[in-house]
Amino acid sequence: MLLTACLIAVPVLVIVASLFQGFSPVWQHLLETVLQDYVVNSLLLMLGVGVGTLVLGVSAAWLTAMCEFPGRKLFNWALLLPMAMPAYIIAYTYTGMLDFSGPVQSALRAQVGWGHGDYYFPEIRSLGGAICMLSLVLYPYVYLLVRVAFSEQSTAVLEASRSLGKGPWKTLFLVGLPMARPAIVAGISLALMETLADFGTVDYFGVSVFTTGIFRTWYGLGELQTAAQLAAFLLLFVFVLFTLEQYSRRRLRFHHNSAQQKPSRIELQGWRGWCACALPLVIVTAGFALPAVQLATWASSRVGETDTAEFLTLVGSSFTLAAIASVCCLVIALLLGYGKRLHPGQLEHQAARVSSMGYAIPGTVIAVGVLIPFAWMDNRVDALMREHFDISTGLLLSGTLVALVFAYVVRFLAVSLQTVESGLARIRPSIDESARSLGKGPLQVLHRIHLPMLRGSLATALLLVFVDVLKELPTTLILRPFNFNTLAVRTYELASDERLADAALPALAIVLIGLLPVILMTRISSAATPYSSVRTQSQEGRP
Amino acid sequence: MRFSRPALRRFASALFVSVAAVMIGAPATYAKTVNVYSARQEALIKPILDTFTEETGIEVNLITGDDDALLTRLRSEGRNSPADVLLTVDAGRLYRAKEAGLLQPIRSEYLEQHIPAQLRNSEGYWFGLSVRARVIAYATDRVDPETLSTYEALTDEKWRGRLCVRSSGNIYNQSLVAGMLSTQGEAATEDWIKGLVANFARPPQGGDRDQIKALATGQCDLALVNTYYYGAMLQSADADEKAAAGEVALFFPNQDGRGTHINVSGAGVTTSATNVAEATALIEFLARPEAQNWYAETNNEYPASKGIEPSALLKSWGSFKADSVDVTELGRLNAQAVMAMDRANWK
Numbered sequence: 030m031l032l033t034a035c036l037i038a039v040p041v042l043v044i045v046a047s048l049f050q051g052f053s054p055v056w057q058h059l060l061e062t063v064l065q066d067y068v069v070n071s072l073l074l075m076l077g078v079g080v081g082t083l084v085l086g087v088s089a090a091w092l093t094a095m096c097e098f099p100g101r102k103l104f105n106w107a108l109l110l111p112m113a114m115p116a117y118i119i120a121y122t123y124t125g126m127l128d129f130s131g132p133v134q135s136a137l138r139a140q141v142g143w144g145h146g147d148y149y150f151p152e153i154r155s156l157g158g159a160i161c162m163l164s165l166v167l168y169p170y171v172y173l174l175v176r177v178a179f180s181e182q183s184t185a186v187l188e189a190s191r192s193l194g195k196g197p198w199k200t201l202f203l204v205g206l207p208m209a210r211p212a213i214v215a216g217i218s219l220a221l222m223e224t225l226a227d228f229g230t231v232d233y234f235g236v237s238v239f240t241t242g243i244f245r246t247w248y249g250l251g252e253l254q255t256a257a258q259l260a261a262f263l264l265l266f267v268f269v270l271f272t273l274e275q276y277s278r279r280r281l282r283f284h285h286n287s288a289q290q291k292p293s294r295i296e297l298q299g300w301r302g303w304c305a306c307a308l309p310l311v312i313v314t315a316g317f318a319l320p321a322v323q324l325a326t327w328a329s330s331r332v333g334e335t336d337t338a339e340f341l342t343l344v345g346s347s348f349t350l351a352a353i354a355s356v357c358c359l360v361i362a363l364l365l366g367y368g369k370r371l372h373p374g375q376l377e378h379q380a381a382r383v384s385s386m387g388y389a390i391p392g393t394v395i396a397v398g399v400l401i402p403f404a405w406m407d408n409r410v411d412a413l414m415r416e417h418f419d420i421s422t423g424l425l426l427s428g429t430l431v432a433l434v435f436a437y438v439v440r441f442l443a444v445s446l447q448t449v450e451s452g453l454a455r456i457r458p459s460i461d462e463s464a465r466s467l468g469k470g471p472l473q474v475l476h477r478i479h480l481p482m483l484r485g486s487l488a489t490a491l492l493l494v495f496v497d498v499l500k501e502l503p504t505t506l507i508l509r510p511f512n513f514n515t516l517a518v519r520t521y522e523l524a525s526d527e528r529l530a531d532a533a534l535p536a537l538a539i540v541l542i543g544l545l546p547v548i549l550m551t552r553i554s555s556a557a558t559p560y561s562s563v564r565t566q567s568q569e570g571r572p
Numbered sequence: 573m574r575f576s577r578p579a580l581r582r583f584a585s586a587l588f589v590s591v592a593a594v595m596i597g598a599p600a601t602y603a604k605t606v607n608v609y610s611a612r613q614e615a616l617i618k619p620i621l622d623t624f625t626e627e628t629g630i631e632v633n634l635i636t637g638d639d640d641a642l643l644t645r646l647r648s649e650g651r652n653s654p655a656d657v658l659l660t661v662d663a664g665r666l667y668r669a670k671e672a673g674l675l676q677p678i679r680s681e682y683l684e685q686h687i688p689a690q691l692r693n694s695e696g697y698w699f700g701l702s703v704r705a706r707v708i709a710y711a712t713d714r715v716d717p718e719t720l721s722t723y724e725a726l727t728d729e730k731w732r733g734r735l736c737v738r739s740s741g742n743i744y745n746q747s748l749v750a751g752m753l754s755t756q757g758e759a760a761t762e763d764w765i766k767g768l769v770a771n772f773a774r775p776p777q778g779g780d781r782d783q784i785k786a787l788a789t790g791q792c793d794l795a796l797v798n799t800y801y802y803g804a805m806l807q808s809a810d811a812d813e814k815a816a817a818g819e820v821a822l823f824f825p826n827q828d829g830r831g832t833h834i835n836v837s838g839a840g841v842t843t844s845a846t847n848v849a850e851a852t853a854l855i856e857f858l859a860r861p862e863a864q865n866w867y868a869e870t871n872n873e874y875p876a877s878k879g880i881e882p883s884a885l886l887k888s889w890g891s892f893k894a895d896s897v898d899v900t901e902l903g904r905l906n907a908q909a910v911m912a913m914d915r916a917n918w919k
Contacts, residue, residue, distance in 0.1 A: 507645055
């Protein structure tokens with residue numbers, strides 16, 4: 030387990046190692062001019078997205094997990110849809126709709142007869158706009174994890190609270206939320222890490238944050254080393270943040286010992302039900318329906334011009350890559366998460382933490398962290414083979430899909446690991462102990478008890494990574510083999526040339542393929558509630 | 573650890589599948605191939621590479637990506653890198669590639685005869701293949717072109733709050749400032765940037781097309797844009813874009829002085845190249861009339877080769893005098909330009 034963690038931590042360590050290679054005079058310039066801006070804007074962006082995803086994600090999760098209202102089953106999965114929307118794409122579509130020359134403001138001007146400067150309209154291309162865009166597509170991380178946590182919470186605990194005279198609101202704040210804390214933290218930290226790594230949205234909106242600073246230093250100033258050092262500081266910041274959070278809940282336990290029952294939902298009838306229905310409706314409309322309609326409108330004008338066979342190849346390669354990467358991530362996350370449960374030592378803990386840091390760094394920087402060790406290894410092997418056997422092996426792994434899948438694991442392990450860990454945290458250790466005392470080995474415990482109980486979390490982990498890889502751009506762009514394209518690459522190339530209408534079709538395809546696993550996983554995780562399967566398993570376990 | 577074995581096995585089989593995918597994905601083999609790392613995106617290079625394959629029987633393998641990311645890949649792959657040709661969309665990156673020892677000089681009579689000396693490296697490390705001009709776009713109903721003259725004059729007070737331009741993170745803005753540095757020196761350039769920033773109508777945002785749209789809707793009266801975006805909007809299938817471009821015209825500044833700022837897209841043969849002859853053939857092909865005209869027709873870029881006429885649309889904007897500064901200078905001064913923009917607070 031340690032070995033795996035170390036292997037995955039290599040690219041991150043390559044970046045951190047840049048800190049020991051001396052600081053160039055460019056630092057002086059950065060400190061004097063732009064660095065302060067980068068830091069302040071990044072912190073504001075994180076704060077905004079943190080609050081945004083918390084409010085949207087938790088309220089949506091509470092409603093769908095704990096309440097009964099019209100359309101609940103539909104929203105159960107519809108609330109996941111915005112996840113399939115790459116952040117920079119939603120930024121493009123909203124800019125298309127809301128900026129000064131877009132249809133909304135144009136219609137407003139035509140109606141009222143205003144001209145430029147006669148009225149106030151919030152500027153979409155701003156820090157606030159970036160916070161809205163990122164919150165809209167990132168809240169599903171919080172929603173997914175927290176919903177699983179809520180629905181696995183025993184109603185006994187919640188009913189105890191109700192019977193002690195606390196209303197549903199107080200129950201939410203006093204019992205539901207505190208008990209779901211690992212899931213909430215996991216969800217928000219995923220959202221925040223992705224926020225820190227985002228480049229497309231902030232760049233398009235002209236907001237100078239840390240990530241844009243990294244690229245400016247690399248591309249503009251030609252200082253890859255200083256850029257890597259900036260990224261390393263970003264990593265340290267994230268690391269400290271997580272360590273603090275872990276420390277603050279070091280004595281807390283989030284599992285409970287009451288009998289687990291299928292939760293009974295609070296019935297919301299009449300106007301309450303419709304109010305409850307309005308919230309997810311607004312979220313899904315803003316985060317998915319509106320931008321999707323805009324994309325479809327753009328795409329419809331281009332359908333005839335697309336080469337179908339080529340397009341299908343793109344779909345196929347995107348899908349395969351995402352499937353392979355999500356399975357790899359899940360297996361490794363289980364390995365690390367479970368290893369930590371069996372050996373809760375400091376070393377295991379930190380190894381898992383470091384290996385999942387890749388999520389907070391911009392993909393291009395991670396790609397460099399992957400490129401360097403892979404190419405170094407390939408070149409060493411080549412040199413050895415030439416020396417001893419006079420054969421040139423060339424580059425064995427660099428520039429193949431193996432390097433690419435490895436990079437995905439480095440980048441997205443955090444997603445599956447957080448999900449698996451927050452699932453494991455809710456399983457009482459006494460269950461492990463009883464099973465072990467009945468003579469079952471750790472592997473059997475995992476297979477017969479944990480895996481069935483974790484089904485929801487595992488499905489979630491698969492789904493999240495799948496969709497993330499589908500949307501992933503910068504790593505794919507730089508590490509892919511010759512003549513290999515994905516939908517995200519195609520979308521980006523067209524969008525970066527400001528050909529939004531042409532980019533709409535591949536973007537729409539990403540969204541649609543992202544829907545498949547969303548629907549599939551919802552079926553899987555709702556078909557069998559974890560509790561029923563646990564009960565049969567533990568009954569079988571009896572002598 | 574005991575339970576890790578099946579997990580590893582699964583991982584291994586997944587890896588196997590992916591390796592197999594690469595094998596199966598390997599394209600049909602031609603006798604000769606050339607491998608290209610291109611910062612020019614696929615849609616803007618693949619069709620002409622296909623034509624090259626048809627005419628010469630040399631297969632082209634292609635990876636596209638950001639300039640500097642491709643340079644980093646090339647550098648870390650070292651002498652085993654499969655790349656033969658590096659294509660970039662900016663002279664600065666060709667300069668960087670040469671400085672990093674990633675390019676090798678080639679001799680080609682055709683290229684030396686046809687590409688003007690100012691648009692290529694004198695030792696044959698790289699060759700410019702198309703020219704992009706950064707010009708002033710103006711709203712035809714509010715600006716009299718007689719009042720426009722130079723980039724320098726854009727800092728005049730009469731343009732206060734009337735100028736739109738994208739962020740300084742953009743390479744074309746960086747090149748423009750680098751060109752200014754090369755001719756005017758550091759102090760004058762920094763004053764110029766400050767004056768420009770003071771005249772901004774809004775914080776820098778969006779791409780070049782967005783600046784042209786902002787002209788059409790009256791958010792600003794002047795903008796700095798690359799010519800080919802304007803051309804693409806005029807030919808756009810989107811009626812709104814077309815209409816927006818219709819309300820805007822281009823002005824080529826500094827015609828009485830140093831000339832309008834230009835940058836080039838270009839190519840060089842990599843140090844690691846194993847197919848040098850094929851690589852040279854490809855670059856020569858890209859400098860021939862067929863390819864040069866294709867650039868002009870599909871992306872409204874100006875041809876780099878001597879004696880080739882620009883497309884009808886480009887001609888309709890009039891001919892212009894291009895800045896004669898060596899484009900290599902743009903690369904050398906790029907970092908300095910970014911720092912100057914940082915200091916003068918061009919976001």
